[in-house]
Amino acid sequence: MLAAVLKEIGNLVVEEVPTPSPAGGTFLVRIGHAALCGSDLRAVTNGSRLIRKYPRIIGHDMAGTVETVGPGVDGVTPGERLVIVPGNPCTQCEACRRGYSPDLCPNFEPIGFFHDGGFAVYLLVPPSAVRGQSFVPVPDGVSLRHAALAEPLGCVVHAQEMTDVHQGDAVAVFGAGPMGLMNCLVARLRGARMVILLQRSQKRLELARERGLADVYINTSELDPVAAVREATGGGADVVITAVSSGESHELALELAALRGRINLFGGLPRDNSVIRFDSNKVHYRELTVLGSAGTDRDCIRKALDLMACGRIDMESLITHEVPLSEIHRGMDLIRKGKALKVIVTP
Secondary structure, eight states: OEEEEEEETTEEEEEEOOOOOOOTTOEEEEEEEEEOOHHHHHHHHHOOTTOOSSSEEOOOEEEEEEEEEOTTOOSOOTTOEEEEOSOOOOSSSHHHHTTOOGGGOTTOOOBTTTBOOSSBSEEEEOHHHHHTTOEEEOOTTOOHHHHTTHHHHHHHHHHHHHHTOOTTOEEEEEOOSHHHHHHHHHHHHTTOSEEEEEESOHHHHHHHHHTTOOSEEEETTTSOHHHHHHHHHTSOEEEEEEOSSOHHHHHHHHHHEEEEEEEEEOSOOOTTSOOOOOOHHHHHHHTOEEEEOOOOOHHHHHHHHHHHHTTOSOGGGGEEEEEEGGGHHHHHHHHHTTOOSEEEEEO
C-alpha cells in the first residue's frame, strides 16, 4: 500500500509498504480521508518527542471504514465507519482513572507518532487502542471527509468546556489558523455575544472574513490589540484563547482579559522558547483565571461529530485544499506558505 513514511527527521517519503494484517486484538481500517495538522509538519521538520522509533507512518487526524477484524475484537464490524482517536491512553494510571484526557496519560501511545498513523491506504488499530476503545462511530450524514476533522474540533470542544465559554461572553481568539477559526465557530455555538479574531497576517484575516467566522477582525501588526479589544468590548474580553504558538500572544492575553476573565493557553510554545513574562499582579487584582488545555478525548470527539451531524457547524468552510496521498508534500507546502487552512489528504 502507499504510505507517507517519516524515515528520519526532515525525510518524509511517500512509498509502497506492506499492507498490515490484523492479528489477535487488532483490526484494519481503510482510510477514507486524513487531515494535515501543524504537529505533523513540526514532526517532519523538527521531530517529535512522541516518535520513539523511525521509520514511522505519520498522520493522526483520520476517518475510515473497518476492513477486517482480528480475533478477540468485540464491538467493531466490517463496513463500520469510524474516527480513530489518536490519543491512546494506558487506561490504568492515575490520570486515566480520574478520566483525564489521553494526552495527560504518562504512558499514552498516540497513533501517528508512537504507532503508525493515517497517511496511508490502511491503518492497523493496535491492541492498546482496541482495549481503550480509541475510536468513535461516524454518524449517518457525516462524510468521512468532514469526520477527519473531528479530532481537532474535539480539541476545541474540550478547551471551551474547560474554559466555560457561555452565553453572553465576549471571546477573543489569537490566531486565524484552523484551530483559531474552529474556536471562533464553537464560541458562537456556545452563545458568545461577540467573537474577536486577532492575527498578524492580513491574508489569514481575509480568509476568515470571507467565511464570516468572527464579528471583529484585528490585524495585530497594524493596531494595538489591547486598545482595539477594549474598544470593541467596552473593557476587555471575558474569554481569551491563544490558538497560536506565540509567547507574545500568551503575554497579551493578560492585558486583553476583562475583570474575572478566563484565559486558555491553547497553543503550545516551542520547547526551547516556552518561558514568558507573566505579571501575576494582573491575575491577582483582576481575579483572572489562567488555564491550559491539551488534546481531547473520545467524549469530546463524539460531541464534535454530533455538531457536524446536526448541521450546527460548517466544516467545509475550513477546508481549502484536498490532495492525494502521493502529493502530501504539496499540501504541507501550502500550509507552510500560509495559503491553506485545512488540507485533506486522500489515499
